[in-house]
Amino acid sequence: MAISSKLLNPGEKVIIDTRTHVKALIAPVFFLVVLLAIGTYSEVSLDNRTFKWVIWAVLAVGIVWFVLKPLVIWATATYTFTDRRLITRSGVIVRRGHDMPLARISDIAYEFGPIDRLLGCGTLVISDASTHGQIELHDIPQVEDVQRKVNELLLQAHGTPGGHEGV
Structure with missing residues (x-):
């Protein structure tokens, strides 16, 4: 499921690579x-x-x-977080993609209902300061873990590794 290495910039590392939960x-x-x-x-x-x-x-x-x-x-849609950006890809005949630098992400949250909790998935809600507002990634497996990892990435991207600010 890993994203093609030709989509990555030199030195960029994949941190999270996932797709929609099989619930779909x-x-x-x-x-x-x-x-x-x-x-x-x-x-x-x-x-x-x-x-x-x-x-x-x-x-x-x-x-x-x-x-x-x-x-x-389901098989062609991927969501990838690298140490620099969010990459979404979907489609076979008409390929769609969206890249968002981590520096533009202002908030990341998750939502899930009873069925999602039972199946271990949820919606990741990514907010940025642009006119697009929010990106919702539906049915992400282990959404709480993904949200936690992305928060760590955001702290590193904003210059506060490990969450310790100016100690």
Whole structure:
């Protein structure tokens, strides 16, 4: 899952490299089971061969749309924190990316509900001073640990390693 080294500047080190929690695949797996159940039911209970082929063709489109598309989106989206910046990448055909220098981050928080707590993930909310306001990275695994590590990176980026200011 590591980000390509050609995206890094000389001397830049990857600190955190993650993607959306596998929870994002629960709905696609559910749709796959339902669509295959419909296909199996039609195969067993219908006599008209042409109608069966039409049903399987519609189910194939449904599988591509509701199962493969979310799977590809999940597999291609990465969130990487280096010692200098946040790098987000997603997409296959149309590749999207966003880089934010750590020095521009003014606050980092996390949110999670009961399901997120049960699954060990949450939303990382990154605030900066620009007009963009906030970036929300949804369903980040072990979001509290990631937030803690990013806070350490921010302290180092702002010149206060280890959190000790002017002792």
